[in-house]
Amino acid sequence: MTLLEVKDLKVSFPTADGVVRAVRGVSFTVDAGRTLGIVGESGSGKSVMTQTLLGLTPGGEISGSAVFDGVDLLTLGEDEMRKVRGAQISVIFQDPLTSMHPLYRVGWQISELIRAHDKSVSKREARERSIDLLRRVGIPRPETRVDDYPHQFSGGMRQRAIIAMALALSPKLIIADEPTTALDATVQAQILDLLLELQRESDTALIMITHDMGVVADIADDVMVMYAGRAAERAGKDDIFYAPHHPYTKGLLESIPNSSAGGDRLKPITGQPPSLIRLPSGCKFHPRCGYVMDRCLSEEPTLRPVGDDGYHVSACWLPTAAAGLSEQAEEIRKKTVRAERSEASEQIAEEIAAAPESEGSVI
């Protein structure tokens, strides 16, 4: 069952330097009980996009639609949005240090959330429910720890408390924005396991925003790779990892140090992400793409099916058969590229090949 359907969402912010086009037309759906992983580098628009869904981007110019459970979130007023936020959609942010108020007790903060959405709950009842929630997320001795201040919790425990808050009102959708980035590996493993377990128990949908392909490999069902405010590729998890079509997805996978792949050198993506104020022409990835062709310079590709299932879509002009990490796929890519290049794109390709290690010049 489709819980959230986002269509052609665009967000831009007018600034003194020009219009920042943070999100430039993104569409996706999330089903109940599923996990969508959204991957992208800093500035790819992944956080702005989800914040917009919750009405947290004041000052942004927003268009498109985001239908959640039959209601278009983008048309809701502040008061109506407040009823959705926390109760039906809750958010877990990256930094467990700053997402809690330092001067209020942990239990008080959870109780406040419960009572803000339902005035009929008594203080005592809210406290009881807070203790239950803390127990559910694995805080030891919740009866006493409920009266602790956030600074008395470790980073991992604080993130657990935040998850307890996110669960407090049994939301249908949880948006987790880099929830484990600030945590150590062993704690990260605990938190990811906890999220998965809770999701299974309650059939909640989860949107996991991250820059870490390892986190995605662990818990996502579907993956959307974002680049410069748009989806570059979207597919089931296995297709993204084993049959990526977009050269950006392929580049991301290849730049991760991997002991099993061997080799002394990493294969980074050349250059750096573009400025969202002055975007390149055509495909926004072309200045960094080793497979750049003539049409990439002038025409921006849109998402089209590249797999057998119809769900795997990619915004790249390379032929459908070029999906994958195999040598065959590489042959197809090279052949296509040779046929489709003239002077202009050849020059860009040569520059990329000549300076694979440099980040290019700042704009």
Added chain:
Amino acid sequence: MSVPGTENAAAQQANGQQPAPPDSDDDILVRIENVKKYFPIKSVGFTRRTVGQVHAVDDVSLTIPRGRTLGLVGETGCGKSTLARCVAGLIPITSGSITFDGQKISGLSRRAMQPFRREIQMIFQDPYGSLNPRQRVGSIIGEPFAIHNMASGNDRKKRVQELMERVGLNPEHFNRFPAEFSGGQRQRIGVARALAVRPKLIICDEPVSALDVSIQAQVLNLLADLQDEFGLSYLFIAHDLEVVRHVSHAVAVMYLGRIAEAGPKDPVYDHPRHPYTAALLSAAPAADPRTAAQRQRIILVGDVPSPIDPPSGCRFHPRCPKAQDLCQHEDPPLEVKPGDPVTHQAACHFPVQDGEDLATAGSATSAAGSRESA
């Protein structure tokens, strides 16, 4: 191209002008022996009495060979950054000794330490916080020349621009401010600054943690190239185990101020002996869904205990899936376990055997280990 003077320094070394260390361990650049670093905790109020000690680094011995990389891994608060600061001479050590290039550098006066500061440079984690925002890039990279009286005027400018080119920056951006560069480029500025005075050792404290994956790979490749070109040694600190495995020749795993396990990277990664190493490795996210699905995670119970009052015996015992009575009373020495190469050491009474299933063992003893720390 190369940084001017580097060949010179290398030649000097080859000619034996550098005094050879008495124990003739020529290939060891840094020797850390039984180093302890305790921070006193003062009482609040007028008397400021010392009421306790934070055991940040507690009896650590390690060596860094010339031209090699020692990776140091461990979780927040395990003491890895404190150890790095001790080696760099930024903070005095409580006891033990640190030998650099055959000479003892721990306990030296500021003045006596000065020549070694040139040889030991640091690259920091945060490319935003480690560069003065009001200083131009040229002057940031050129400052070490000024401090060590190495070059001035046009010569300095020329050297700075050569350095910028070497680390992949456009030398024409000499006059720009750090704010005009991206995160990855700022980290390159940090690398150029560290490289300026031709150090022998560069301490990299989480140098790529703040960077995006694609940029991270660029900086890691740059560091590897510079090591080959200049024969640098690195002390490389990171929490990303795959990154450490990629760059390091040897690794040391720290837990609560102690070395839990140390050795050449492949034995440590492929056949971890310490349950903590095994847990760390099993918890690291793998960017491969099949591996992720097959892997048995060892979930550790609780949090890292406080270094103010570390647990008795083995410091890992309250969280260890294999802990027994002995572990509570007796601190295991760091030693070679049967069947391991002599360079591979672990501090554990009951070392992990290949193929042993710790993931399920953990759930059985988790009740015993659920002692809470914070």
